[in-house]
Amino acid sequence: MFSKRGCSHCTFQNCPVRPYAKRKPNTKQADCIYDCLDLWLVKWAGLLGDGHQLHGISTFSFQTWLSQARQSKDYALPNSSWSQGMMDLYSRFLEMCKDGTWKRIPSYTWLYRSTQLNLKKSLKLTSEKERKETRLFPRNMDTEGVGFEYAMFLNPSEKRMVCLFQPGPYLEGHPGFAHGGSTATIIDSTIGGCAIFVAGRVMTANLSINYRNPIPLGSVVLVDSKVDQVEGRKVFLSCQVRSIDGQTLHAEATALFIRLDSTKSLQQQMSSQ
Numbered sequence: 001m002f003s004k005r006g007c008s009h010c011t012f013q014n015c016p017v018r019p020y021a022k023r024k025p026n027t028k029q030a031d032c033i034y035d036c037l038d039l040w041l042v043k044w045a046g047l048l049g050d051g052h053q054l055h056g057i058s059t060f061s062f063q064t065w066l067s068q069a070r071q072s073k074d075y076a077l078p079n080s081s082w083s084q085g086m087m088d089l090y091s092r093f094l095e096m097c098k099d100g101t102w103k104r105i106p107s108y109t110w111l112y113r114s115t116q117l118n119l120k121k122s123l124k125l126t127s128e129k130e131r132k133e134t135r136l137f138p139r140n141m142d143t144e145g146v147g148f149e150y151a152m153f154l155n156p157s158e159k160r161m162v163c164l165f166q167p168g169p170y171l172e173g174h175p176g177f178a179h180g181g182s183t184a185t186i187i188d189s190t191i192g193g194c195a196i197f198v199a200g201r202v203m204t205a206n207l208s209i210n211y212r213n214p215i216p217l218g219s220v221v222l223v224d225s226k227v228d229q230v231e232g233r234k235v236f237l238s239c240q241v242r243s244i245d246g247q248t249l250h251a252e253a254t255a256l257f258i259r260l261d262s263t264k265s266l267q268q269q270m271s272s273q
């Protein structure tokens with residue numbers, strides 16, 4: 001994707017602009033760099049194939065591309081902030097995906113894109129514009145490694161979802177340890193993801209957590225959740241948070257999720273309460 005030579009027009013190193021990209025007549029070098037960055041975002045977001053020319057890209061607003069790029073970026077892929085422990089665990093689960101037992105769950109800045117549920121018609125809580133301006137809470141930081149670094153894997157036959165979680169320095173509670181609220185967030189997200197795959201549109205009605213041992217910032221823990229029972233619209237789940245070696249139990253939780261009324265939009269559901 002990247003031209004090793006850099007852009008012949010703006011000299012931006014590692015510029016993705018291909019040799020075929022033509023600098024528009026009378027374009028200043030700074031403008032050219034801006035075009036190149038726009039194109040880089042387009043490429044990064046996988047929004048255009050190789051045959052597309054630079055020409056015309058600059059007519060799109062940078063903010064629009066940034067928003068689309070964010071929504072299209074899969075945040076559950078390894079990045080340079082992942083520790084060796086995180087990488088090893090990730091590789092272990094990827095290996096288990098090969099026979100189809102486990103599935104890697106991509107993660108975007110919008111929940112329902114992550115869960116691949118087609119809820120476009122029923123989810124009318126936010127307009128398209130509002131949706132672009134909101135972000136899934138655990139994916140609200142762009143800088144890699146400072147907040148929630150996590151990747152989830154689903155075992156559909158066991159109705160089980162695991163989450164590899166590496167809390168960064170912005171999640172600090174007591175010095176050096178993850179804030180209990182961040183632990184609750186990752187538990188809720190993991191259990192919630194599991195409930196969504198089993199029951200569709202759900203919301204957390206109850207989440208009960210026992211904190212057993214603090215989680216050091218930068219360490220890697222495994223959040224392991226499963227569906228225990230489904231009774232009508234109620235989905236009961238449980239979860240344990242353990243160190244990679246399984247020796248330390250950091251937290252355990254139980255939760256109740258309620259499947260939302262499928263005949264109503266989320267907005268109708270909310271306004272009827």
Ligand SMILES: CCCCCCCC(=O)SCCNC(=O)CCNC(=O)[C@H](O)C(C)(C)COP(=O)(O)OP(=O)(O)OC[C@H]1O[C@@H](n2cnc3c(N)ncnc32)[C@H](O)[C@@H]1OP(=O)(O)O
Nearest residue numbers: 111114188189190192193203204205206234256258260261
């Ligand atoms: C991958 C990332 C995943 C991210 C997941 C994130 C999940 C979240 O954070 S969701 C946000 C936090 N949750 C909320 O804001 C939910 C707020 N609560 C609500 O909106 C509603 O109370 C809601 C939707 C849960 C239930 O409302 P409603 O659909 O009207 O159900 P309702 O008729 O009251 O109750 C249905 C049944 O559940 C039971 N129930 C409802 N709430 C509870 C509760 N807290 N405890 C025990 N039972 C309950 C009721 O007693 C009833 O039981 P039964 O059928 O036996 O009489």
